[in-house]
Amino acid sequence: MVEIKNVVIVGASGSLGEPITKALIDSGKFNVTVIKRPSSKASFPASVKVVPADTTSVESVTAAFQGQDAVVSAVGTEGLQGQNVLIDAAIAAGVKRFLPSEFGSDLANPKVAAFPIFGYKIATQKYLQEAIAAKPGLTYTYVVNGPFLDWGLHRGFLLDTKEGKPKIYDDGKTVFSATTLASVGQAVIGALSHYEETKNRFVYVRDIDISQKRLLEIAQKVAPEKKWEPVSVNTADIEKSSNEAVARGEFTAPVLVGYLFRGIFGEGYGNKWEKDDNALLGITGKTEADVEAILKDVLAGGK
Template sequence: MEAIRNVAIAGASGALGSPVLHALLQSELFNVTVLARQSSQAHFPASVKVICMDYTSVPDLTAALTGQDAVVSVLTTSAMETQIPLIEAAVKAGVKRFLPSEFCANIGNPKAASLPVYHSKLAIHEVLQQQAQNHPHFTYTLIRNGPFLDWSLAYGFFFSLNGGSTPFYDGGERPFSTTTLATIGRAVVEVLRHSEKTRNRAVFVQDLVTTQQKMLAIAQKVTPDRKWTPRDVSTADMETMARDKHANGMNDLTASMGFFCRSVFGKGYGGEFQEVDNKLLGISLKTDADLEELIRGVLSEGH
């Protein structure tokens, strides 16, 4: 495959989209085009070409993607189906590589794949596989990175930031893979650089493997005046609750969290990646000291 030079990104203003756009620009390897909704109020660097469009119009999308080598989708989970016309347009426009909005748990794991919160992502896999089969010029890469390390810390996902009662999912001792937003951005760049070795497959990246217990021990060390009381929460119970809500059409944040926690902390759900592509991508692992620095930073920010 020829080197990828022209890259279009959809969803570039989001929590993950912004770091991915930053990584693409910082690499200085690509000509970057941002695809934005016509109603978007987002602002982008002056050096970036921005095309405002109707995401439901395949002709509009095809025109925008003509001349692009790759499309990176960082659209939100609620907008997964928006990618179907985007993929169709990418194929028509001759795009060589499509990175869908994966960026999640190991949903190649059968248990994780059974969770309804990931079904829209799996539906996109089927579309990509079919298109790649029918059109040999068209390829894809799925990036899996576990929970966003810095983002999840900042929102108190791994432990409550203010002390007091904090949930330990299934005891808080199950190891899981986790990755910062900046590293995910780097992974996108490196996947595009190593296009041949990343074609038509899932790529796994992580900054480190840790546990909730380890994170809380670090938090206690760096803020000895703050006290936490862990309480055990069953991810099996969370999944049951989430499935009940889903069955009744209540796909709210609580339901999503139930499925999410099950995929990260549940036994046999693949929360700890067994094989990663860090070496191929040239991404080194973070150390315990790096993790401590992240936790110290989060705990010192207005808490």
């Protein structure tokens, strides 16, 4: 039986990398190391081992990955393209499990995978699978968690509560699966603790299935004194406009994010998981009362 004990995280200072690192440390199950790029200004908890490495160099990263059982990549948009270096280094260092920076939409769904925003993630999956086929030893897990529930509410991505004029996509009726950052951290622990069951596959987690309509109702309950003037937006129109921009060669953040809105709030993109791995990975889920608590914090100005 393969046991994952030594875990290294790349992108540990990011919005997701931080809670994943915290969850791994708090579990007490792993020896946790983080990679720090020469350019990084990040600081890390004292309980974590920090190893410097140039993430553009296979040699440098291979040296940093020595003795590691698993690599968790939580690199942000900027780092997605460079994950092949991490894969080559993981193979060279004899790492057993690689979790690429997925942590969102279900890229097993061909309609979602075709969105240009996921180009680098799909290319990474392909590279990883081909590398493993050529030289078995490393394995992978793709964590699919849908939009981050707490992060998405705090950032106004799932429901913009700031001005009281949230954009409601396609009447807000689409139910989608969403997961808090802490539960994504738990999913990583679960995947690393169940080597065989999570080997070379997508794992699906969620805290709750909810719609924008319901999120708005809960927000209105939390802040009834606020003037709520939702604005209707059509995700087919957004996709059309993003497609036109991409055809003109415009790969800007707003253009690409348009595909996320289509994939999360548009009907027919497998937005709500048919089944999940919550029980296997130790995710207990959240209730609408938990969502209400998050929205209370958001509306009170919490970060």
